[in-house]
Amino acid sequence: MYQRWWWCVVVAVVAVAVVAVVAVVAVVAVVAVVAVVAVVAVVAVVAVAVVAVAVAVVAVVAMVAVAVVAVVAVVAVAVVAVVAVVAVAVVAVVAVAAVAVVAVVAVVGGVVVVGDWGGTTKHSHCYPSFLADGARTSGLTTACGSHTLAV
Numbered sequence: 001m002y003q004r005w006w007w008c009v010v011v012a013v014v015a016v017a018v019v020a021v022v023a024v025v026a027v028v029a030v031v032a033v034v035a036v037v038a039v040v041a042v043v044a045v046v047a048v049a050v051v052a053v054a055v056a057v058v059a060v061v062a063m064v065a066v067a068v069v070a071v072v073a074v075v076a077v078a079v080v081a082v083v084a085v086v087a088v089a090v091v092a093v094v095a096v097a098a099v100a101v102v103a104v105v106a107v108v109g110g111v112v113v114v115g116d117w118g119g120t121t122k123h124s125h126c127y128p129s130f131l132a133d134g135a136r137t138s139g140l141t142t143a144c145g146s147h148t149l150a151v
Helices: 002-108
Strands: 120-128 142-150
Touching: none
Parallel strands: none
Antiparallel strands: 120 142
């Protein structure tokens, strides 16, 4: 009888030890699963944050690009407007200068006639000499004279 009792104690101790080991293994497994789930959750939160930052960066870059394009467009329109105004002004100045030059050449060359527009008028003039083919000479020689023009 004594030996049977001893074996019951050994079996009970071994059974308690096995249950304790299984319980420890189960607790460790649950803790490991919870830790893995926590790590996965943290990684997911970090991934969402990274995506949010990337979207924000893309939005900022897009806004900056749109702003740059808008500024370039405004500057380009302003430059074209300024160039157009300057071009019109230059054309106007050149036109006025051309009219003035034609008027001076006409007066100096004896083309402009002032007088009685109903008949004839006496007209005197001095102008640079011209060669037979119409080319202007050096301008140092002049021809002066007077004649009557029918107007």
